[in-house]
Amino acid sequence: MEKPTVQLIKVTKKIGKKTIIHDLSFEVPKGEVFGFLGPNGAGKTTTIRMMVGLMRITSGDVLIEGHSITKDFEKAIKHVGAIVENPEMYKYLTGYQNLIHFARMSKGVTPERIQEVIHLVGLENRIHEKVKKYSLGMRQRLGVAQALLHRPSLLILDEPTNGLDPAGIRELRDYLRELAQKENISVVVSSHLLSEMELMCDRIGIIQNGKLVDVRLIKDFVSTGEGEAGRVSFEVDSVERALAALSGSDLQAAAVNGGIELVAVREQIAEANVLLVQAGVKIYGIRPLTKTLEDKFLEMTGSDQIA
Ligand SMILES: Nc1ncnc2c1ncn2[C@@H]1O[C@H](COP(=O)(O)OP(=O)(O)OP(=O)(O)O)[C@@H](O)[C@H]1O
Ligand SMILES: [Mg+2]
Numbered sequence: 001m002e003k004p005t006v007q008l009i010k011v012t013k014k015i016g017k018k019t020i021i022h023d024l025s026f027e028v029p030k031g032e033v034f035g036f037l038g039p040n041g042a043g044k045t046t047t048i049r050m051m052v053g054l055m056r057i058t059s060g061d062v063l064i065e066g067h068s069i070t071k072d073f074e075k076a077i078k079h080v081g082a083i084v085e086n087p088e089m090y091k092y093l094t095g096y097q098n099l100i101h102f103a104r105m106s107k108g109v110t111p112e113r114i115q116e117v118i119h120l121v122g123l124e125n126r127i128h129e130k131v132k133k134y135s136l137g138m139r140q141r142l143g144v145a146q147a148l149l150h151r152p153s154l155l156i157l158d159e160p161t162n163g164l165d166p167a168g169i170r171e172l173r174d175y176l177r178e179l180a181q182k183e184n185i186s187v188v189v190s191s192h193l194l195s196e197m198e199l200m201c202d203r204i205g206i207i208q209n210g211k212l213v214d215v216r217l218i219k220d221f222v223s224t225g226e227g228e229a230g231r232v233s234f235e236v237d238s239v240e241r242a243l244a245a246l247s248g249s250d251l252q253a254a255a256v257n258g259g260i261e262l263v264a265v266r267e268q269i270a271e272a273n274v275l276l277v278q279a280g281v282k283i284y285g286i287r288p289l290t291k292t293l294e295d296k297f298l299e300m301t302g303s304d305q306i307a
Contacts, residue, residue, distance in 0.1 A: 002029060002030055003065075003066060004027035004028055004029050004030075004186075005028055005029065005030055005064065005065060005079070005153050005154045005185070005186035006027060006028050006051065006062065006063065006064050006154050006186060006188070007027040007062070007063040007064075008024050008025050008026050008027065008047075008051070008060070008061075008062050009025055009060050009061045009062070009063065010023045010024070010025055010059065010060035010061075011023070011024040011025070011047065011050060011057055011059075011060035011061070011062060012024070012057070012058050012059045012060050013043075013046055013047075013050060013055070013057065013058050013210075014058045019210065020043055020046050020210050021043050021046055021047055021050070021210045022210050022211045023060070023211075024043075024047060024060070024207070024210075024211075024212050025060075025212070026205050026212060026215055028154070028186040028188060029186065030153070030184050030185070030186055031180050031181060031184050031185070031186070032180065032186055032187070032202045032203060033176055033177060033180050033186075033187045033189065033200060033201045033202050033203075034186065034187065034188050034189070034201060034202070034203050034204070034205065035189055035190075035191065035197040035200060035201035035203070035204035035205070035218075036048070036188060036189065036190040036191070036204070036205055036207060037190070037191060037192070037194060037197050037204050037205065037206050037207070038190075038192060038206060038207035038208055039192055039208065040192055042192075042207045042208050042209065042210070043207055043209070043210040044158065044159075044190040044192075044207060045084070045158055045159075045190070046210075047207070048082070048084055048156055048158050048188070048190060049084060050062060050069075051064075051069065051080075051082075051156060051188075052069075052077065052080055052082045052084060052156060053069050053070075053073055053076070053077055054084060057069075057070055062076075063076070064076040064077070064079050064080055064154055065079045065153060065154075067079075078150070078152075079152050079153045079154055080152050080154050080155075080156065081146075081147030081148050081149075081150065081152035081154070081155045081156070082147060082155070082156040082157070082158075083140075083143045083144065083147055083156075083157050083158065083160065084156070084158050085158075089131045089139060089142060089143070090131065091130065091131045091132040092130060092131075092132060093130065093131060094127065094128050094129055094130055094131065095118075095123060095126065095127040095128070095129065095131055095134070095138075095142045095145075096114075096118075096127045096128050098131060098142060098146065099114050099117070099118070099127075099142075099145060099146060099149065100114065102146045102149060103149055106149060106150040107150075108150075109149050109150060113149060113151070114149070117145040117146075117148045117149055118145060120145065120148065120175070120178075120179060120182070120183075121141040121142070121144050121145045121148075121175060122141065122171070122175060123138065123141050123142060123145060126138060135168075136163045136164060136168070137164050137165070137168035137171070137172075140160060140164065140168070140172065144157070144160075144175075148179075148183075151183075152185065153184075153185050153186065154185060154186050154187075154188070155176075155179070155185055155186070155187045155188070156187075156188045156189075157176075157187070157188070157189045157190070158190050159190055159191055159192075160172060160176075160189055160191075161191060161193065161196055169196055172200075173196070173199055173200040176189070176200060177200070189201065197218075198218060201218055202217065202218060203215065203216065203217050203218060204216065204218060229263050229264060229265050229268075230263070230264070230265075230288055230289065231261055231262070231263055231288070231289040232261065232262055232263075232264050232269055232272075232286065232287065232288050232289065233256065233257075233259050233260070233261045233285075233286075233287045233289055234259055234260050234261075234262075234272070234273075234276065234283055234285070234286055234287075235259045235283065235284040235285035235286075235287070236259060236260060236276065236281050236282065236283055236284070237281065237282040237284070238281060238282075239255045239258065239259065239260055241279060241280070241281050242260050242276055242279075242281045243255060243260060244279070245275050245276050245278070245279030245281055246260075246262070246272060246275055246276070249271070249272075249275060251264065251268060251271065251272050251275075253272070261289070269286065269288075273286065
């Protein structure tokens, strides 16, 4: 297997007597969008700051393309593009002028590469306007373009969807995925918003109180297994008659939101349907209630309380 772009090995951060990050280990392969998900104060920004060498690691290490960020900073950081705090832009310069400026700061960025990153983030039409006229989403894109100039193999974005509207989030999501594939880079994004991680990432790691609670493929999170019981809701004309119709069976039904819900395997859904129809209950809809990532996340972390 190809070696991962980034590898965290038992990364620990102590500030004073407090351990903020405990023994964090995970790795991200090429072409993957990895989501770093956790409630406020969980330790996402702290971890990212250590990954890009903005903060000292108390123990453990981060390897980027095999180079240690602590022992071989220059070689490691060469492969990283990141937006940790808001990207610094010159507002009175155009987007293009900003990119030229940042291009001068790293070796070997050609005018062709500048055009390429502009195209990658879809800013062609507005790149010659002053940044002060940009919307938040456009600034975000310019930030990503800047972070990509030197062809990093790892792109790290801390809370990239902050302040974006739903359309902006969707666009970001689409081009991050495209980026991961086209440029074959790894992308690490952090967020406390579960619903969008579900759509943006291939895999997520959940962090809580500085500990990695779980790392899983999105598809494993969302789908319920074959033969596994799931909640199903029936939209009916009479909840009372529906419950009465099922009361003789071994199906456990309950009145929820003006309809009924039951926990059933596939066959039992058909069984319930037959019983209801036979009892003369009108059914307007049958809907499986798949657990969202959010449900699973809350189940796992107990709550979204800040520790
Ligand atoms: N310099 C510091 N000194 C002491 N504690 C700190 C310091 N920086 C961060 N912390 C603590 O470390 C924990 C993790 O903070 P961090 O900013 O990494 O969380 P986060 O997951 O990024 O949260 P958010 O979603 O709010 O951005 C918090 O409890 C925070 O108070
Ligand atoms: Mg943060």
